Amino acid sequence: MGMYFKLQCKRVWKLLPRLLCALMALLLGLGLVFFSTMKSDSESENKTRVRLAVVGNAEDTYLDMGITALETLDTSRFALQVIRMEEDEARTAVEQGTIAAYVIIPDGFLEDAMRGKVHPLTVVSSDNAEGLTSMFKNEITSVISDYVLHAQKGVYGAADALRATGISEGIGDYMGRFSLRYAEVIFRRSDLYEVQELGIADSLGLGGYFFCGISVVLLMLIVLPYAPLFVRRDSSLGMVLRARRLGSFGQAAGELFALLLGLFVPVLVIALGLFGMNLVSDGGLIALLGTELSWLMVFGVIPVLVMIGALSLLLFELSRDLVSGVLLHFFLTLSLCYVSGCLYPVFAFPESVQRLSVFLPTGIARSHLAACITGEGVLLSGLMLCLYGGVFFALTVFVRRIRLQKGRG
Amino acid sequence: MRIEVKDIRKGFRGKQVLDGISFAAEAGKCIGILGGNGSGKSTLLSILAGVQSCDKGSFFCDGKDLFRDSVLRSTLVGYVPQGTPLIEELSAKDNLSLWYDREAMEKELADGVLRMLGIHEFLKTPVCKMSGGMKKRLSIGCAVAKRPPVLLLDEPSAALDLDCKARISQYLRRYKEKGGILLLTTHDVYELPLCDEWYILRGGVLVPFEYDGDVSRLVKSL
Numbered sequence: 001m002g003m004y005f006k007l008q009c010k011r012v013w014k015l016l017p018r019l020l021c022a023l024m025a026l027l028l029g030l031g032l033v034f035f036s037t038m039k040s041d042s043e044s045e046n047k048t049r050v051r052l053a054v055v056g057n058a059e060d061t062y063l064d065m066g067i068t069a070l071e072t073l074d075t076s077r078f079a080l081q082v083i084r085m086e087e088d089e090a091r092t093a094v095e096q097g098t099i100a101a102y103v104i105i106p107d108g109f110l111e112d113a114m115r116g117k118v119h120p121l122t123v124v125s126s127d128n129a130e131g132l133t134s135m136f137k138n139e140i141t142s143v144i145s146d147y148v149l150h151a152q153k154g155v156y157g158a159a160d161a162l163r164a165t166g167i168s169e170g171i172g173d174y175m176g177r178f179s180l181r182y183a184e185v186i187f188r189r190s191d192l193y194e195v196q197e198l199g200i201a202d203s204l205g206l207g208g209y210f211f212c213g214i215s216v217v218l219l220m221l222i223v224l225p226y227a228p229l230f231v232r233r234d235s236s237l238g239m240v241l242r243a244r245r246l247g248s249f250g251q252a253a254g255e256l257f258a259l260l261l262g263l264f265v266p267v268l269v270i271a272l273g274l275f276g277m278n279l280v281s282d283g284g285l286i287a288l289l290g291t292e293l294s295w296l297m298v299f300g301v302i303p304v305l306v307m308i309g310a311l312s313l314l315l316f317e318l319s320r321d322l323v324s325g326v327l328l329h330f331f332l333t334l335s336l337c338y339v340s341g342c343l344y345p346v347f348a349f350p351e352s353v354q355r356l357s358v359f360l361p362t363g364i365a366r367s368h369l370a371a372c373i374t375g376e377g378v379l380l381s382g383l384m385l386c387l388y389g390g391v392f393f394a395l396t397v398f399v400r401r402i403r404l405q406k407g408r409g
Numbered sequence: 410m411r412i413e414v415k416d417i418r419k420g421f422r423g424k425q426v427l428d429g430i431s432f433a434a435e436a437g438k439c440i441g442i443l444g445g446n447g448s449g450k451s452t453l454l455s456i457l458a459g460v461q462s463c464d465k466g467s468f469f470c471d472g473k474d475l476f477r478d479s480v481l482r483s484t485l486v487g488y489v490p491q492g493t494p495l496i497e498e499l500s501a502k503d504n505l506s507l508w509y510d511r512e513a514m515e516k517e518l519a520d521g522v523l524r525m526l527g528i529h530e531f532l533k534t535p536v537c538k539m540s541g542g543m544k545k546r547l548s549i550g551c552a553v554a555k556r557p558p559v560l561l562l563d564e565p566s567a568a569l570d571l572d573c574k575a576r577i578s579q580y581l582r583r584y585k586e587k588g589g590i591l592l593l594t595t596h597d598v599y600e601l602p603l604c605d606e607w608y609i610l611r612g613g614v615l616v617p618f619e620y621d622g623d624v625s626r627l628v629k630s631l
Binding site: 003234235242245404405 | 506
């Protein structure tokens with residue numbers, strides 16, 4: 001069996017350079033798509049920042065301070081750009097679409113506010129900016145009401161109280177420090193909550209999910225170039241080997257191990273490519289996956305390869321010629337991967353399909369790769385994949401035994 | 410050395426393909442088995458080689474039951490099936506390395522069986538680029554790696570040119586002369602003079618036939 005395994009490895013080895021060249025081209029293409037997507041994403045982020053104008057009585061020191069703080073300190077600055085404009089200018093800008101909306105601060109707004117009277121703010125926007133108007137209301141008016149009304153009322157109230165008790169020295173300075181302290185508290189309101197993203201499946205974000213799904217598809221398709229080596233119409237060699245006491249089990253085992261080696265080398269190349277891409281993109285790939293790249297991910301692929309290798313060998317064994325072998329493998333790959341959610345998020349499928357996908361070998365393979373990323377449940381999914389691999393291998397041995405018994409030479 | 414095949418029976422889906430096949434052969438003899446397509450010739454050889462199992466029967470070599478001792482059978486019996494028992498992508502040398510250790514291969518290539526078969530001429534050629542004759546010679550070269558005293562050949566010269574047939578025939582004569590026992594199935598009258606005994610396999614039964622060079626009588630008997 002040793003020499004048979006060596007010769008099978010030699011066959012696989014002869015095919016590897018062409019396979020690796022094709023893979024490199026594929027990786028290069030994927031890399032270009034990846035970088036162009038990242039670039040367009042960051043550009044569109046800048047484009048989608050909403051521009052809002054403030055017009056009217058904005059000369060008041062505290063109102064001006066509030067708007068400046070909103071522009072520079074508040075977390076809303078990533079979504080909003082606040083600009084001070086004249087009303088005519090702002091109206092033209094809304095009509096031309098250069099700003100989404102503007103808010104008019106009425107005369108004496110602040111003075112009345114400090115006396116407890118609230119004049120309504122007028123928000124002017126184009127028809128199609130309804131969502132932006134509510135966003136404006138949430139962000140601008142909350143800051144103005146929280147900061148300007150309550151803060152200033154409190155600060156001015158405190159000043160009035162001090163004056164009433166006869167203290168007047170340094171009040172202006174205290175009022176300024178109070179205001180700044182209050183502003184600090186208000187603008188840190190995002191610290192009051194924490195966002196936890198559960199991910200769309202297997203505790204991964206969309207990027208990580210598709211990385212696992214597409215990896216399973218890619219690994220299954222990498223087997224196809226090996227089809228000419230393992231699809232056989234002539235079983236004469238198998239017959240002679242059997243006559244020399246290397247039976248179906250030994251033959252299939254030698255071929256499976258060679259195929260696994262032939263699959264693992266491209267995986268290593270892909271892994272090195274990914275590590276390289278991550279370095280070049282300055283961690284961009286990590287941002288996409290939402291996790292660190294690790295060697296656990298690389299070696300964690302082995303159970304997936306065992307399953308895929310054994311399944312492929314079975315399909316090739318069942319095929320009578322190369323064309324039927326390739327077609328059978330290709331369509332089964334697509335079907336299994338689709339139903340397992342490798343090509344499309346599994347939660348979008350009916351519940352019955354979702355339940356089925358958990359038990360399909362490709363579904364387990366996807367979950368296993370996700371487990372390798374998160375580091376949770378690797379052993380269980382790995383064992384299940386090896387079990388599937390064992391079943392497929394046993395079926396391969398069975399089919400070959402029947403073929404040899406029938407003497408299909 | 411003497412081989413003895415006794416009462417081999419094999420059925421497929423209710424049809425009795427081999428129905429009590431028995432014959433014997435002494436050292437240095439060649440048995441030729443003729444028959445129409447699908448008569449069971451290849452099945453008989455693959456059973457004797459140990460590829461297929463039979464429903465009943467035994468295969469003795471000097472009194473030892475080879476069906477019960479697969480190690481001994483694989484040592485004593487060489488087998489060349491009808492197809493190409495070679496790895497297509499690899500060279501002749503790689504294919505030989507499956508059956509020969511390095512020293513034995515070099516020795517046989519220098520002045521032994523492999524030289525006689527002319528394999529040294531295409532040692533580095535990949536099998537997929539070989540002619541049918543080269544493949545057949547290489548297949549025989551692989552089959553006789555352990556110098557088996559019994560050689561089973563399934564239509565050894567089918568679809569080969571005359572030169573190649575002559576080379577193979579020459580080698581098989583030498584094999585006989587050295588005391589080997591040949592058992593071959595054939596459709597080719599060119600190979601019949603090589604045989605010492607002839608049998609026609611018809612309806613699962615082996616019928617002795619005396620070949621005297623009259624091909625038309627042979628055709629009528631099939």
